[in-house]
Amino acid sequence: MSTQAAFASTETISTSRGMMSCARGLSNHELIARVKELADHERRATAVLIAHLSVLDERQLYLAEGCSSLFTYLTQVLHLSEHAAYGRIQAARAARRYPVILDLLGEGSVNLTTITLLARELTTRNHRELLTAVRHKSRRQVEELVAQLRPRPPVPSSMRRLPNMAHSSPSSPAPETGSPAPSPAAEWGPPDAAPGSQANTPGLESLSSPAPGHPVAAGPAAAHRSTIIPLAPQCYRVQFTASAEMRAKLRAAQDLLRHQIPDGDVGKILDHALTALLTDLTKQKFAATDRPRGSHGDGNPGTNSGSRHIPADVRRAVWIRDGGRCAYTGRNGRRCTERGFLEFHHVVPHSAGGQATADNIQLRCRAHNNYEANLYFGSEGPPVRDKPVSTGRPGALPADRGGREPTGPPGAAT
Secondary structure, three states, X not given: OOHHHHHHHHHHHHHHHHHHHHHHOOOHHHHHHHHHHHHHHHHHHHHHHHHHHHHHHHHOOOOOOOOOOHHHHHHHHOOOOHHHHHHHHHHHHHHHHOOHHHHHHHHOOOOHHHHHHHHHHOOOOOHHHHHHHOOXXXXXXXXXXXXXXXXXXXXXXXXXXXXXXXXXXXXXXXXXXXXOOOOHHHEOOOOOOOOOOOOOOOOOHHHHOOOOOOOOOOOHHHHOOOEEEEEEOXXXXXXXXXXXXXXXXXXXXXXXXXXXXXXXXXXHHHHHHHHHHHHHHHHHHHOOOOOOXXXXXXXXXXXXXXXXXXXXXXXXXXXXXXXXXXXXXXXOOOEOOOOOOEEEEEOOOHHHXXXXXXXXXXXEEHHHHHHHHHHHHOOOOOOOOOOEOOXXXXXXXXXXXXXXXXXXXXXXOX
Protein backbone atom coordinates (compact mmCIF):
# COMPACT_ATOMS: atom_id res chain seq x y z
CA MET A 1 0.00 0.00 0.00
CA SER A 2 1.37 3.44 -0.93
CA THR A 3 2.00 6.10 1.70
CA GLN A 4 -0.82 8.22 0.28
CA ALA A 5 -3.29 5.30 0.37
CA ALA A 6 -2.24 4.38 3.89
CA PHE A 7 -2.75 7.98 5.02
CA ALA A 8 -6.20 8.13 3.41
CA SER A 9 -7.19 4.86 5.09
CA THR A 10 -5.96 6.11 8.48
CA GLU A 11 -7.81 9.40 8.00
CA THR A 12 -11.07 7.54 7.22
CA ILE A 13 -10.76 5.37 10.32
CA SER A 14 -9.94 8.44 12.40
CA THR A 15 -12.99 10.29 11.05
CA SER A 16 -15.27 7.32 11.73
CA ARG A 17 -13.98 6.96 15.27
CA GLY A 18 -14.39 10.69 15.75
CA MET A 19 -18.05 10.56 14.73
CA MET A 20 -18.76 7.65 17.07
CA SER A 21 -16.84 9.33 19.87
CA CYS A 22 -18.79 12.55 19.35
CA ALA A 23 -22.13 10.71 19.45
CA ARG A 24 -21.18 8.74 22.56
CA GLY A 25 -20.14 11.96 24.29
CA LEU A 26 -23.67 13.36 24.17
CA SER A 27 -26.14 13.03 27.02
CA ASN A 28 -29.40 11.17 26.38
CA HIS A 29 -31.31 14.43 25.97
CA GLU A 30 -28.64 15.89 23.67
CA LEU A 31 -28.50 12.71 21.59
CA ILE A 32 -32.25 12.69 20.98
CA ALA A 33 -32.22 16.37 20.03
CA ARG A 34 -29.23 15.86 17.74
CA VAL A 35 -30.81 12.89 15.94
CA LYS A 36 -33.99 14.90 15.32
CA GLU A 37 -31.90 17.77 13.96
CA LEU A 38 -29.93 15.47 11.64
CA ALA A 39 -33.12 13.78 10.41
CA ASP A 40 -34.54 17.21 9.57
CA HIS A 41 -31.35 18.10 7.67
CA GLU A 42 -31.55 14.80 5.77
CA ARG A 43 -35.16 15.42 4.71
CA ARG A 44 -34.34 18.91 3.48
CA ALA A 45 -31.22 17.68 1.69
CA THR A 46 -33.30 14.98 0.01
CA ALA A 47 -35.81 17.56 -1.22
CA VAL A 48 -32.99 19.71 -2.60
CA LEU A 49 -31.43 16.68 -4.31
CA ILE A 50 -34.78 15.74 -5.89
CA ALA A 51 -35.20 19.28 -7.23
CA HIS A 52 -31.74 19.23 -8.79
CA LEU A 53 -32.23 15.74 -10.22
CA SER A 54 -35.47 16.89 -11.80
CA VAL A 55 -33.69 19.66 -13.70
CA LEU A 56 -30.74 17.41 -14.56
CA ASP A 57 -33.20 14.87 -15.99
CA GLU A 58 -35.06 17.58 -17.90
CA ARG A 59 -31.81 18.76 -19.52
CA GLN A 60 -30.57 15.18 -20.04
CA LEU A 61 -27.13 16.16 -18.74
CA TYR A 62 -26.33 12.54 -17.95
CA LEU A 63 -25.80 11.92 -21.68
CA ALA A 64 -22.72 14.17 -21.80
CA GLU A 65 -21.37 12.27 -18.79
CA GLY A 66 -21.31 9.01 -20.75
CA CYS A 67 -24.57 7.56 -19.38
CA SER A 68 -27.52 6.47 -21.51
CA SER A 69 -30.11 7.19 -18.79
CA LEU A 70 -30.57 8.95 -15.48
CA PHE A 71 -30.83 5.55 -13.80
CA THR A 72 -27.38 4.60 -15.12
CA TYR A 73 -25.97 7.93 -13.94
CA LEU A 74 -27.32 7.49 -10.42
CA THR A 75 -26.20 3.88 -10.03
CA GLN A 76 -22.87 3.91 -11.86
CA VAL A 77 -21.60 7.46 -11.30
CA LEU A 78 -23.25 8.52 -8.02
CA HIS A 79 -23.21 4.90 -6.78
CA LEU A 80 -26.75 4.85 -5.40
CA SER A 81 -28.43 1.49 -5.00
CA GLU A 82 -30.90 0.51 -7.72
CA HIS A 83 -33.78 0.87 -5.28
CA ALA A 84 -32.61 4.33 -4.15
CA ALA A 85 -32.08 5.45 -7.74
CA TYR A 86 -35.52 4.26 -8.83
CA GLY A 87 -37.27 6.09 -5.98
CA ARG A 88 -35.42 9.33 -6.60
CA ILE A 89 -36.14 9.26 -10.32
CA GLN A 90 -39.85 8.72 -9.68
CA ALA A 91 -39.89 11.56 -7.15
CA ALA A 92 -37.90 13.91 -9.41
CA ARG A 93 -40.27 13.42 -12.33
CA ALA A 94 -43.36 13.74 -10.15
CA ALA A 95 -41.96 16.91 -8.53
CA ARG A 96 -41.37 18.44 -11.95
CA ARG A 97 -45.11 18.18 -12.59
CA TYR A 98 -46.21 18.97 -9.04
CA PRO A 99 -43.56 21.08 -7.20
CA VAL A 100 -45.54 20.96 -3.95
CA ILE A 101 -44.01 17.50 -3.49
CA LEU A 102 -40.67 19.16 -2.67
CA ASP A 103 -42.22 21.06 0.24
CA LEU A 104 -43.83 17.89 1.58
CA LEU A 105 -40.56 15.95 1.33
CA GLY A 106 -38.63 18.72 3.05
CA GLU A 107 -41.01 18.92 5.99
CA GLY A 108 -41.31 15.15 6.29
CA SER A 109 -45.03 14.91 5.53
CA VAL A 110 -44.31 12.34 2.81
CA ASN A 111 -41.27 10.26 1.94
CA LEU A 112 -39.76 8.84 -1.25
CA THR A 113 -41.57 5.52 -0.84
CA THR A 114 -44.92 7.32 -0.66
CA ILE A 115 -44.19 9.32 -3.81
CA THR A 116 -42.98 6.22 -5.67
CA LEU A 117 -46.22 4.38 -4.88
CA LEU A 118 -48.46 7.33 -5.68
CA ALA A 119 -46.68 8.92 -8.66
CA ARG A 120 -48.69 7.15 -11.37
CA GLU A 121 -51.99 8.13 -9.81
CA LEU A 122 -51.33 11.88 -9.58
CA THR A 123 -53.09 14.21 -12.00
CA THR A 124 -53.52 17.95 -12.26
CA ARG A 125 -56.99 17.64 -10.75
CA ASN A 126 -56.32 15.21 -7.89
CA HIS A 127 -52.69 15.70 -6.83
CA ARG A 128 -53.37 18.11 -3.96
CA GLU A 129 -56.14 15.94 -2.54
CA LEU A 130 -54.10 12.74 -2.80
CA LEU A 131 -50.92 14.27 -1.39
CA THR A 132 -52.92 15.57 1.56
CA ALA A 133 -54.47 12.14 2.07
CA VAL A 134 -51.10 10.36 2.31
CA ARG A 135 -49.41 12.75 4.74
CA HIS A 136 -47.63 10.75 7.46
CA LYS A 137 -49.18 7.51 6.18
CA SER A 138 -47.39 4.15 6.25
CA ARG A 139 -46.53 2.19 3.13
CA ARG A 140 -49.40 -0.23 3.80
CA GLN A 141 -51.89 2.63 4.09
CA VAL A 142 -50.66 4.20 0.85
CA GLU A 143 -50.92 0.84 -0.93
CA GLU A 144 -54.53 0.53 0.26
CA LEU A 145 -55.29 3.99 -1.12
CA VAL A 146 -53.72 3.11 -4.47
CA ALA A 147 -55.77 -0.10 -4.56
CA GLN A 148 -58.94 1.98 -4.15
CA LEU A 149 -57.88 4.27 -6.99
CA ARG A 150 -56.90 1.45 -9.32
CA PRO A 151 -58.51 -1.86 -8.27
CA ARG A 152 -56.80 -4.97 -9.60
CA PRO A 153 -58.49 -8.29 -10.46
CA PRO A 154 -58.68 -10.92 -7.70
CA VAL A 155 -55.77 -13.31 -7.38
CA PRO A 156 -56.80 -16.63 -8.99
CA SER A 157 -56.80 -19.75 -6.86
CA SER A 158 -53.95 -22.16 -7.53
CA MET A 159 -52.68 -25.52 -6.41
CA ARG A 160 -49.22 -27.01 -6.93
CA ARG A 161 -47.12 -29.80 -5.55
CA LEU A 162 -44.55 -28.77 -2.96
CA PRO A 163 -41.05 -30.29 -3.11
CA ASN A 164 -40.39 -33.37 -0.99
CA MET A 165 -38.64 -31.87 2.03
CA ALA A 166 -37.17 -35.25 3.01
CA HIS A 167 -35.05 -35.24 -0.14
CA SER A 168 -34.47 -31.52 -0.46
CA SER A 169 -31.01 -30.06 -0.32
CA PRO A 170 -30.18 -28.38 3.01
CA SER A 171 -29.41 -25.25 1.04
CA SER A 172 -32.93 -25.18 -0.44
CA PRO A 173 -35.30 -23.42 1.97
CA ALA A 174 -38.93 -24.34 2.25
CA PRO A 175 -41.44 -22.29 0.30
CA GLU A 176 -42.69 -19.32 2.23
CA THR A 177 -46.28 -18.41 1.58
CA GLY A 178 -46.70 -14.67 1.58
CA SER A 179 -43.06 -13.84 0.93
CA PRO A 180 -42.64 -10.51 -0.81
CA ALA A 181 -42.47 -10.46 -4.57
CA PRO A 182 -39.12 -9.71 -6.13
CA SER A 183 -38.25 -6.04 -6.39
CA PRO A 184 -37.71 -4.29 -9.73
CA ALA A 185 -33.93 -4.64 -9.38
CA ALA A 186 -34.13 -8.39 -10.02
CA GLU A 187 -36.34 -8.15 -13.09
CA TRP A 188 -35.00 -8.98 -16.52
CA GLY A 189 -35.57 -5.60 -18.10
CA PRO A 190 -35.28 -1.85 -17.47
CA PRO A 191 -35.74 -0.53 -13.95
CA ASP A 192 -39.30 0.67 -13.75
CA ALA A 193 -34.47 -8.36 -5.51
CA ALA A 194 -34.43 -12.20 -4.08
CA PRO A 195 -36.75 -14.94 -2.88
CA GLY A 196 -35.78 -18.43 -1.83
CA SER A 197 -34.38 -20.98 -4.20
CA GLN A 198 -36.48 -23.68 -5.78
CA ALA A 199 -35.96 -27.27 -4.74
CA ASN A 200 -37.01 -29.08 -7.88
CA THR A 201 -35.39 -31.53 -10.22
CA PRO A 202 -33.84 -30.00 -13.33
CA GLY A 203 -36.66 -31.25 -15.55
CA LEU A 204 -39.28 -29.28 -17.40
CA GLU A 205 -41.72 -28.94 -14.52
CA SER A 206 -39.25 -26.85 -12.52
CA LEU A 207 -39.46 -24.31 -15.34
CA SER A 208 -43.22 -24.16 -15.64
CA SER A 209 -44.11 -24.31 -11.93
CA PRO A 210 -44.30 -21.13 -9.83
CA ALA A 211 -41.21 -20.61 -7.73
CA PRO A 212 -41.48 -20.78 -3.95
CA GLY A 213 -41.65 -17.36 -2.40
CA HIS A 214 -43.46 -15.91 -5.39
CA PRO A 215 -47.16 -15.24 -4.78
CA VAL A 216 -49.43 -15.71 -7.74
CA ALA A 217 -49.40 -12.58 -9.85
CA ALA A 218 -52.23 -10.14 -9.40
CA GLY A 219 -52.52 -9.16 -13.02
CA PRO A 220 -51.60 -10.19 -16.55
CA ALA A 221 -48.44 -8.07 -16.64
CA ALA A 222 -47.08 -9.55 -13.44
CA ALA A 223 -47.95 -13.06 -14.56
CA HIS A 224 -45.52 -12.82 -17.48
CA ARG A 225 -42.71 -11.11 -15.58
CA SER A 226 -39.36 -12.76 -16.21
CA THR A 227 -36.69 -12.79 -13.54
CA ILE A 228 -33.01 -13.63 -13.26
CA ILE A 229 -31.83 -14.12 -9.68
CA PRO A 230 -28.23 -14.86 -8.62
CA LEU A 231 -27.98 -18.04 -6.55
CA ALA A 232 -24.21 -18.50 -6.30
CA PRO A 233 -21.08 -17.44 -8.21
CA GLN A 234 -21.68 -18.20 -11.92
CA CYS A 235 -25.12 -19.62 -11.10
CA TYR A 236 -28.50 -17.97 -11.72
CA ARG A 237 -32.13 -18.95 -11.45
CA VAL A 238 -34.12 -17.92 -14.55
CA GLN A 239 -37.92 -17.80 -14.41
CA PHE A 240 -40.39 -16.94 -17.16
CA THR A 241 -43.81 -17.92 -18.48
CA ALA A 242 -43.84 -20.34 -21.43
CA SER A 243 -46.64 -20.88 -23.94
CA ALA A 244 -48.03 -24.32 -24.73
CA GLU A 245 -46.13 -24.26 -28.04
CA MET A 246 -42.85 -23.51 -26.29
CA ARG A 247 -43.48 -26.27 -23.76
CA ALA A 248 -44.01 -28.70 -26.65
CA LYS A 249 -40.75 -27.56 -28.26
CA LEU A 250 -38.90 -28.10 -24.99
CA ARG A 251 -40.35 -31.59 -24.71
CA ALA A 252 -39.25 -32.37 -28.27
CA ALA A 253 -35.77 -30.98 -27.59
CA GLN A 254 -35.50 -33.11 -24.45
CA ASP A 255 -36.33 -36.22 -26.46
CA LEU A 256 -33.87 -35.40 -29.26
CA LEU A 257 -31.04 -34.61 -26.84
CA ARG A 258 -31.44 -37.58 -24.48
CA HIS A 259 -28.05 -39.01 -25.47
CA GLN A 260 -26.29 -35.70 -24.81
CA ILE A 261 -28.45 -34.52 -21.89
CA PRO A 262 -29.90 -37.69 -20.29
CA ASP A 263 -31.66 -35.86 -17.45
CA GLY A 264 -33.38 -33.40 -19.83
CA ASP A 265 -32.02 -30.39 -17.94
CA VAL A 266 -33.90 -27.41 -19.38
CA GLY A 267 -31.05 -25.05 -18.53
CA LYS A 268 -28.61 -27.05 -20.67
CA ILE A 269 -31.12 -27.27 -23.51
CA LEU A 270 -31.69 -23.51 -23.47
CA ASP A 271 -27.93 -22.97 -23.45
CA HIS A 272 -27.64 -25.11 -26.61
CA ALA A 273 -30.53 -23.21 -28.22
CA LEU A 274 -29.16 -19.76 -27.38
CA THR A 275 -25.70 -20.66 -28.65
CA ALA A 276 -27.18 -21.70 -32.00
CA LEU A 277 -29.45 -18.64 -32.10
CA LEU A 278 -26.64 -16.18 -31.40
CA THR A 279 -24.44 -17.78 -34.04
CA ASP A 280 -27.25 -17.45 -36.57
CA LEU A 281 -28.05 -13.85 -35.60
CA THR A 282 -24.40 -12.86 -35.79
CA LYS A 283 -24.21 -14.21 -39.33
CA GLN A 284 -27.39 -12.41 -40.33
CA LYS A 285 -26.51 -9.02 -38.88
CA PHE A 286 -22.76 -8.86 -39.45
CA ALA A 287 -22.06 -11.55 -42.06
CA ALA A 288 -19.87 -13.18 -39.41
CA THR A 289 -17.89 -16.08 -40.78
CA ASP A 290 -14.84 -18.15 -40.00
CA ARG A 291 -13.39 -16.89 -43.30
CA PRO A 292 -14.22 -13.19 -43.62
CA ARG A 293 -13.59 -11.55 -46.97
CA GLY A 294 -10.52 -9.44 -47.32
CA SER A 295 -10.73 -5.66 -47.01
CA HIS A 296 -11.15 -3.48 -50.05
CA GLY A 297 -8.59 -1.46 -51.93
CA ASP A 298 -6.79 0.79 -49.46
CA GLY A 299 -6.83 -1.71 -46.61
CA ASN A 300 -9.62 0.05 -44.75
CA PRO A 301 -12.56 -2.37 -44.47
CA GLY A 302 -15.55 -1.43 -46.56
CA THR A 303 -14.26 1.68 -48.27
CA ASN A 304 -16.93 2.70 -50.78
CA SER A 305 -16.78 6.37 -51.69
CA GLY A 306 -20.14 8.11 -51.77
CA SER A 307 -22.17 5.15 -50.58
CA ARG A 308 -24.32 5.39 -47.47
CA HIS A 309 -24.55 1.61 -47.14
CA ILE A 310 -22.32 0.14 -44.41
CA PRO A 311 -20.72 -3.06 -45.76
CA ALA A 312 -20.85 -6.26 -43.74
CA ASP A 313 -17.08 -6.33 -43.19
CA VAL A 314 -17.22 -2.82 -41.72
CA ARG A 315 -20.10 -3.77 -39.42
CA ARG A 316 -18.19 -6.83 -38.28
CA ALA A 317 -14.95 -4.89 -37.70
CA VAL A 318 -16.72 -2.10 -35.80
CA TRP A 319 -18.67 -4.53 -33.64
CA ILE A 320 -15.52 -6.43 -32.63
CA ARG A 321 -13.45 -3.28 -32.11
CA ASP A 322 -16.08 -1.58 -29.93
CA GLY A 323 -16.83 -4.78 -28.04
CA GLY A 324 -20.56 -4.76 -28.77
CA ARG A 325 -20.95 -1.67 -26.57
CA CYS A 326 -21.74 2.00 -27.05
CA ALA A 327 -18.46 3.78 -27.79
CA TYR A 328 -19.54 7.25 -26.68
CA THR A 329 -17.09 8.73 -24.19
CA GLY A 330 -18.22 11.61 -21.98
CA ARG A 331 -16.31 14.75 -21.15
CA ASN A 332 -15.18 13.10 -17.93
CA GLY A 333 -13.56 10.25 -19.88
CA ARG A 334 -16.28 7.77 -18.90
CA ARG A 335 -17.40 5.43 -21.68
CA CYS A 336 -21.07 4.50 -21.91
CA THR A 337 -21.78 0.96 -20.70
CA GLU A 338 -24.97 0.39 -22.74
CA ARG A 339 -25.12 -2.80 -24.85
CA GLY A 340 -28.78 -2.68 -25.86
CA PHE A 341 -30.46 -0.94 -28.82
CA LEU A 342 -27.11 -0.22 -30.49
CA GLU A 343 -26.87 1.70 -33.76
CA PHE A 344 -24.07 2.43 -36.24
CA HIS A 345 -22.85 6.02 -36.01
CA HIS A 346 -20.88 8.13 -38.51
CA VAL A 347 -18.19 10.14 -36.68
CA VAL A 348 -18.11 12.47 -39.69
CA PRO A 349 -21.74 12.54 -40.90
CA HIS A 350 -22.50 11.10 -44.30
CA SER A 351 -24.10 14.41 -45.30
CA ALA A 352 -20.76 16.10 -44.52
CA GLY A 353 -18.77 13.67 -46.65
CA GLY A 354 -18.19 10.96 -44.06
CA GLN A 355 -17.48 7.52 -45.49
CA ALA A 356 -18.84 4.13 -44.42
CA THR A 357 -15.42 2.92 -43.25
CA ALA A 358 -14.34 1.29 -40.01
CA ASP A 359 -12.40 4.43 -39.07
CA ASN A 360 -15.53 6.56 -39.42
CA ILE A 361 -18.13 4.20 -37.94
CA GLN A 362 -18.68 3.59 -34.23
CA LEU A 363 -21.35 1.91 -32.13
CA ARG A 364 -23.78 4.12 -30.26
CA CYS A 365 -26.72 3.37 -28.01
CA ARG A 366 -29.94 4.98 -29.17
CA ALA A 367 -29.79 7.70 -26.51
CA HIS A 368 -26.28 8.84 -27.44
CA ASN A 369 -26.92 8.56 -31.17
CA ASN A 370 -29.89 10.92 -30.77
CA TYR A 371 -27.88 13.16 -28.44
CA GLU A 372 -25.04 13.62 -30.93
CA ALA A 373 -27.49 14.07 -33.80
CA ASN A 374 -29.09 16.95 -31.89
CA LEU A 375 -25.67 18.47 -31.18
CA TYR A 376 -24.75 18.44 -34.87
CA PHE A 377 -28.03 18.97 -36.69
CA GLY A 378 -30.08 20.74 -34.03
CA SER A 379 -33.43 19.68 -32.63
CA GLU A 380 -34.73 18.71 -36.08
CA GLY A 381 -32.27 15.80 -36.16
CA PRO A 382 -30.45 14.31 -39.14
CA PRO A 383 -32.26 13.92 -42.47
CA VAL A 384 -31.71 10.14 -42.48
CA ARG A 385 -30.92 7.69 -39.69
CA ASP A 386 -28.70 4.64 -39.85
CA LYS A 387 -30.38 1.28 -39.55
CA PRO A 388 -30.16 0.04 -35.93
CA VAL A 389 -27.81 -2.77 -35.09
CA SER A 390 -30.55 -4.55 -33.21
CA THR A 391 -34.19 -4.04 -32.38
CA GLY A 392 -36.57 -5.64 -29.92
CA ARG A 393 -35.80 -6.28 -26.29
CA PRO A 394 -32.63 -4.83 -24.73
CA GLY A 395 -29.63 -7.04 -25.31
CA ALA A 396 -26.70 -7.38 -27.63
CA LEU A 397 -24.98 -10.08 -29.59
CA PRO A 398 -21.81 -11.54 -28.09
CA ALA A 399 -18.62 -9.72 -28.93
CA ASP A 400 -14.99 -9.39 -27.95
CA ARG A 401 -15.22 -7.50 -24.67
CA GLY A 402 -11.57 -6.66 -24.93
CA GLY A 403 -12.02 -4.49 -28.04
CA ARG A 404 -10.13 -1.20 -28.02
CA GLU A 405 -11.96 1.92 -26.97
CA PRO A 406 -12.22 4.61 -29.63
CA THR A 407 -10.18 7.73 -29.02
CA GLY A 408 -11.45 10.03 -31.75
CA PRO A 409 -13.71 13.01 -31.01
CA PRO A 410 -17.45 12.32 -30.97
CA GLY A 411 -19.28 13.35 -34.10
CA ALA A 412 -22.91 13.27 -35.09
CA ALA A 413 -25.25 10.43 -35.92
CA THR A 414 -26.56 10.17 -39.44
